[in-house]
Amino acid sequence: MKARMTTRRWLLASLVLLLVAPPLLVGLQRYGRGMQYEHDENPDTPNPEEETEYYFARLAYQQAPSGRRRWGQSWMTDSPAADRYFLQGVRRLTNIHARTKEEYVRPLDEKLFNFPWIYAVEVGHWFLSDQDAARLREYLLRGGFLVVDDFHGTQEWEIFLESITKVFPERPIVEIQLDDPVFHVLYDVDQKVQIPGIQFLRSGRTYEFDGVDPHWRGIYDDQGRLMVVINFDMDLGDAWEWADYPDYPEKWTALAYRFGINYIIYSMTH
């Protein structure tokens, strides 16, 4: 009898575990990425193979061996929804001939030089080998433009710094002043307002970890032109990704579009 009871308990426990474990695991995973929402479907990409002037090229970097996330593919965060919603905005709001579909590019890909504008997300988890860094340095010195986004707090900054200083050990990272053309080239952005990720809906906080204040930082070339725009302690990617989500405040999406479009036009004019 006791043995039968034990068997029943074991079966029940197994059943509960089977029912609860998968959603729990998924939830944990989502929590780890600071995200609790999922798209039903990604935005349409009419004429996805069209040859255009501008491509939203996302940098496919390696995962950092240290930090909170040593597994997965951080570079893919928010993609392709963020890329495509943003591209819809670029096409609708500007004269830029942009393709509807994103491009992914590794630092050592030869095609990197075909995309003078690239975007790297979650760079608090990135790792650039010496080869990657040398390639990225060459890319930027030739006139390429890098936008990094969605990393937060001291620990992620340190990890970002570790790789970016391999690219430009000699160049300082400085705060971009509000009167810099990058904030005015199309849209006048007069205030540095923190743009939170989707986690805001869960936490009610606009920041993550200890990244309370947003920072727009940059690396300039010898002629005073920005080569790298660093969106630190903010999440433009989420603001693009959730552009069509009613609960995510429109004001932040609108602002993220302005920043993103300014970055493109700046890179095409400076």
Next chain:
Amino acid sequence: MFEFFFKYPRTVFQKGEFVFLSGWPGWLLIVLLVAAVAGLGWHLRRHLVGTGAAERVSPLRRGIALAIEAALLALLLFIAWHPAMRVATLRPQQNVIAVMVDTSKSMGLKESADTRLDKVQAALAGGMLDQIRGKFQVRLYGFSSQADRIEDPKQLTSTGAATRLGESLASVLQQTSTLPLGAVVVFTDGSDNLGSLDRGLMAELRQKKIPIHTVGVGRTEIPKDIEIVDVSVPTQALPGSRLNARVSLRQTGLTGQKAHLTIRDAGKILAARDIPLTASGQNVQTEEILFHSGEAGTRRLQVAIDPLPGEEVIGNNVLTRVVQVIPGRRRILYVEGEPRWEYKFIKRAADEDPTIRLVGLLRTTANKFYRQGIDNEQQLADGFPTKAVELFEYQALIIGTVEATFFTPAQQDLIKEFVNRRGGAALFLGGRHSFSEGGWGASAVAEILPVKLAAGTGTFHRSPVKVELTAQGRESLICRLDEEAAKNLERWGKMPDLADYQTTGEPKPGAVVLMNALLPGNRNTPMLVMQNYGRGRTLAMATGGSWRWRMRLDHKDVSHATFWQQLLRSMVSSTPDAITVTSDRPIYSDEQRVTLRAEVRTKTFEPANNATVAATITSDQGPTTVEMHPSPDQEGVYQVEWTAEKTGSYRVEVAAHRNEEDLGRGTLAFYREDGVAENFHPEQNRQLLERISEQTGGRYWPLEDSKKLPSELSFSEAGITTRESLDLWDMPILYFLALLLLSTGWLLRRTWGAI
């Protein structure tokens, strides 16, 4: 020889009139001739039949025999009619002969033991002058840049700094205009190095009907000599520009040797290269040498070839040119219809060039513009300029991928006038709204494009494509990535593909294609085309993807920037300002008279008449201001002649005003030097001397064959003349001819048997 056979010099036959002095009618001569031939024919036929020789002698032989006898008869009849030449001759001792002797430095050149002047003096003293004086009064002149009367040939020295043959001749004719001048004799090497003998002066000499006898002195070819004939460089340039000097040179006796060509500025070598000498004699060899203009200021360039072994004359191995390197930035307006990479990278190239200021008008959204490089907030605030005065502030215009309807019809006309009237350069770039894609074919601007636009759309392709320089492109400074031609070509061969290309259509007649895009199937399409239009130029660069040259080459490689900087500089460097000043010569060698010309235009580049124009000429001696006078036949053009007495550098600043309005300023630099002109063309210019004598009724004589010159001077229609009839019946040629006919007839009879 001619005189031996014909009794008289050729001049008699050239100038005289042929007459018969017998008084018998000319028709009688013809009748007698016909009758004589008929009689001879009848006699010959009768003789042949009578002797039974008719079968033995063929008709051809009979005909030849008859012709010989008829010719002999005709000759006798001709002599009987008393032929003569009626010719005008100068009356002895009543006419003046002007004898001119070249005393320029080139006459001091030694050939064998004596100088050219020594030889002339020897010829004159050796009896020639006495012979002339025997018949005529003689006025003796020495001349170089002007003619001066002298009494004795021994007074002559070869010290003249330059030769103005034409003006000296005109001066002598002027000085003797009240005298019965019968002829002019000129002893010279023909080195008219200031080029004063133009077509007008030649016509004037011809009109006076005074025969000019030229006596050529000196060798017609120097055994070993190299001479820089001309150097062509722009008179104005932007600081730090790559410039091309086209050096024309001529040589004799040095074919196959290598010469060292250099360009120096104040002793500092700017460029040097070795050149193989190919063309010889009168053939001109042209070589190019690239150099950098350097900083703003006036460059006095000395283009030189190092003397080669055996060269007798080395003063003609150097030629000087002046280049004014003008400070300040030239403004280019770049209108772009959409943000794109081409804009960014062209702008970067322009920004690196201190001589160019690129002003950008970029349409970022449907109705928003981003302005870059503007001087103030008002500039381009309303978009593309609608007034000439605003657009004409720029020296060049770039139109990117933007549809034609973006510009109003009035703005399209303004673009045309920008090129045509203002003299600006307009560059049209390829793109998805460019050329045919943007409806430019139906616009007023189509007329100024250097290409005939292909009909329809689908001409813009976002496919990578390689480019290749054409023959003109290889020569062009725009496409020079390396100063050495072979390395330049090699670098272009390694250039990455363009990101895109556009098929524009055929280049227009007169347009020059510098670069082609290579398409699959061994086809190509024009990539970079340029043409002159009105006072300006238009260019088409049928791509929006040259940015790929920048992104695909090492960051230290400057090919992209170099190409674009050279293209942009070529656009702005020859765009005229409202006031342009020019001089009649690039450099004044042994020449003091300077003619300055200023073309003055208003701010809308209409010719500015009724303006007050003054030129301030500054030299080491200080400034001098002279007023410039309106040209009678050209609107808005003002001129002045000025004498630059001292050698050295001169700077001219022309200022123009009209009704209190300041029309602007223009500058020019020129250089005066002495003792140079006579180093050039050291050989005798026989061609010129022959032309002078031929056109004036005189004769060319080499000095060594000029002994009979005095006897020919009499045959002239100028001065006080009398008409003489000179018998021709006793010309030796007639008797030689008669003898020839007789002996031929006799010989034929002997050979063919009795006729």
